[in-house]
Every structure is written in C-alpha cells, then in structure tokens.
Amino acid sequence: MTRRPPRQARQRTPRGASRVGQRFEAVVGPVAHGGHCIVRLPEPESRVVFLRHAIPGERVVLEITEGTDGDRFWRGDAVEVLEASPDRVPPPCPYAGPGRCGGCDFQHVDLARQRALKADVVREQLARLAKLDRDVVVEAVPGDEHGLHWRTRQRYATLPGGGRAMRQHRSHDLVPVDTCLLEAPEPSDHRALDTTFEVADGGFWQVHPGAPDVLVTTVLELLGPQPGERCLDLYAGVGLFARFLLDAVGETGRVVAIEGDATASALSATNCPGAVVRPGDVGQVLATSYDEPFDLVVLDPPREGARRPVVEAVVDRRPRAVAYVACDPAALARDVATFAELGYELRDLRAFDLFPMTHHVECVALLAPR
CATH class of the missing domain: 3.40.50.150 (Vaccinia Virus protein VP39)
Incomplete structure (x- = not known):
C-alpha cells in the first residue's frame, strides 16, 4: 500500500499565558498512544501532560514544551530522572533525548520493555x-x-551549509547528525x-x-x-x-x-x-x-x-x-x-x-x- 507522509504539527493560536519552560516534579503514569506517557499534575495546574523520554512509574522533573493556561493538556520532556525505572538504559544514539532528534521515542527504554509498552x-x-x-x-x-540498523530507506534533511540533519520532535528545527543508527547498511x-x-x-x-x-x-x-x-x-x-x-x-x-x-x-x-x-x-x-x-x-x-x-x-x-x-x-x-x-x-x-x-x-x- 502507499503510505502518506507524516503530518506536521499544527500551528495553534495561544489560549493564554505560555507555560513553556516551566518545570514540575511528578510521577509518570501509563504509556499512551503516540510515544509519550501520561502525567497528571495536581492543583493548581490540574493538567494532563503528554510526556516524552520517561517510563511509567519513574519520578522525574519535567519541562513543558507546549502549552498555555487555556489548553486542556500540555506537552513536556523528562529533563531529569529522580527515581529511574529498572528498564531505563543509556540511549545508543548520541542525538536521542530532550531537545534533540525527534525520530525515536523509546531509545531510553530496554528493548523488551519497549515491546511491552507497545502491547x-x-x-x-x-x-x-x-x-x-x-x-x-x-x-x-x-x-x-538489537533494535538498530533496520531502516532500509532513510531520508535526512540538509543543513543550510550542507551536511545531514534530522528534525526535532513536532518541529522543523534541524539537529545536525553524522548518521542515524536506525539506518540499515x-x-x-x-x-x-x-x-x-x-x-x-x-x-x-x-x-x-x-x-x-x-x-x-x-x-x-x-x-x-x-x-x-x-x-x-x-x-x-x-x-x-x-x-x-x-x-x-x-x-x-x-x-x-x-x-x-x-x-x-x-x-x-x-x-x-x-x-x-x-x-x-x-x-x-x-x-x-x-x-x-x-x-x-x-x-x-x-x-x-x-x-x-x-x-x-x-x-x-x-x-x-x-x-x-x-x-x-x-x-x-x-x-x-x-x-x-x-x-x-x-x-x-x-x-x-x-x-x-x-x-x-x-x-x-x-x-x-x-
């Protein structure tokens, strides 16, 4: 079948004061469809945060990456892990992590647990x-x-001065890379x-x-x-x-x-x-x-x-x-x-x-x- 290219994030009209950059300590909830986990912030925020780079059950410091006072939910990254899951592993790719390449969702998770999360x-x-x-x-x-070197068709973005790049998550911003570890030989x-x-x-x-x-x-x-x-x-x-x-x-x-x-x-x-x-x-x-x-x-x-x-x-x-x-x-x-x-x-x-x-x-x- 013919697959369509992934959709780009829509530009949203701000609904109040921005919360981008604010940090909260939280316990990570269950995994959700889309490569993130659910965090429910208590009052006074009372928001659901779709959180990347975390594993259910961890205690983390999260930083809001998208969200205003008027939004029903926010998006965020786990920027500090206070209590790590036993399934947390060092990402094999140096470009994986908050603010870096957005191509992978679970490089910080043991491969067996990745499959359990998808299940x-x-x-x-x-x-x-x-x-x-x-x-x-x-x-x-x-x-x-071991979960790498499987993409038999790989596309890179091109940096303005030449060179390879990937894009950040939900962004057109480029991240310079030498190569992608998912790319097949x-x-x-x-x-x-x-x-x-x-x-x-x-x-x-x-x-x-x-x-x-x-x-x-x-x-x-x-x-x-x-x-x-x-x-x-x-x-x-x-x-x-x-x-x-x-x-x-x-x-x-x-x-x-x-x-x-x-x-x-x-x-x-x-x-x-x-x-x-x-x-x-x-x-x-x-x-x-x-x-x-x-x-x-x-x-x-x-x-x-x-x-x-x-x-x-x-x-x-x-x-x-x-x-x-x-x-x-x-x-x-x-x-x-x-x-x-x-x-x-x-x-x-x-x-x-x-x-x-x-x-x-x-x-x-x-x-x-x-």
Missing part, C-alpha cells in the same frame, strides 16, 4: 475504542540488530519469501527487512486460502499479498487487487500476473464494482484506517475471513468496532515490532462472521 498501547486502544479486553504480545522480527532488495517485486523509486515498501516475510506469512496463516477461492486485496500497493494469494487459490481462484496509487497499481499488474488489477480510490471502486461475493479480503489501509464506508463494502461481500494489516492501533480499533457492529468479530491478533526505538507497531488482525 499496552494496542490493548488500551482495543479496550477504549472497540470495547475488547484482549491480551497482546508484540513480537520481535528478525532483521534488526543495505537498501531494500524488495523481496518477500524469495520473490522479487518491482517497486518505483520512492514507492512504498516495508522498511524493516524482516517485515515482508513476516506479514505475508501471517496473513496467509490467518486466512488459510484454498484453491478456487475469490480474494480481494485492498490498498494492494505493488501486490505484496496478491502475489501469494494467487499461488494459494490457483488457476480456479480469483484475486482482485485495488490500489489508489496509479504507479503502484501498474506495478502490481507486473508483479502479480493473473490478478485483476484496478487502480483507484478503494472506497469509490467498491461502491461501483466487484460487488459479487468474495471468500477472503486483505485490508492494508493507510494510517487513518479503512473507515466505515470501506468496512461496510467489505462486509457486504460476505467474506469468510478478513486479514487487516494495521500500522496504527487506534485506527485498527475503530475499524474493528465497525466490523463488530456489522457482525464480524476479532478472532485473532498478532503484533510485530517492525519499528524498534519508535512508538510504532504493526498489527495483523483476523476478522470473521460471528
């Missing part, structure tokens, strides 16, 4: 948005080196399960070298495609899942791949000979085409999720199983709730640490009729 986030989003109480385990994926070879795919320059492909294999294997295991079945691959990208669905359903089966990016869609036709390939917005295509029943559906939407119109269109085709690949647990939980309204329940869930040192986590969910 907490997925669990909390499912409970809050889908009303599901489900245990979650975030699994390590081969291909990184080799670019992606665009292979999955010993199959090579054509990908456009700058086109989307999973950046963790272990991601294509683990995602394809997981989707196939959850769906269990059989010869002769009909499959829909939505937000199909260059055909990563469609290619292997074709092999599974054989000549008597059918695979329809729909992708909004015209270049990626054209390449999926090359990568998936035998598939029916349709470029166009997924929701619009499903509203007018391919309204016959399908046995299986793969959903790999962008960060905002599939959303109700697409979920309704999928359910209308009455598949026996849906594999939902999600890079955002909140969007996944919202769509799982919509599926539940329409009679499809969450049968299985796998979560993978495809973005170590950051707050991002990839999930694969199996949905099926109740």
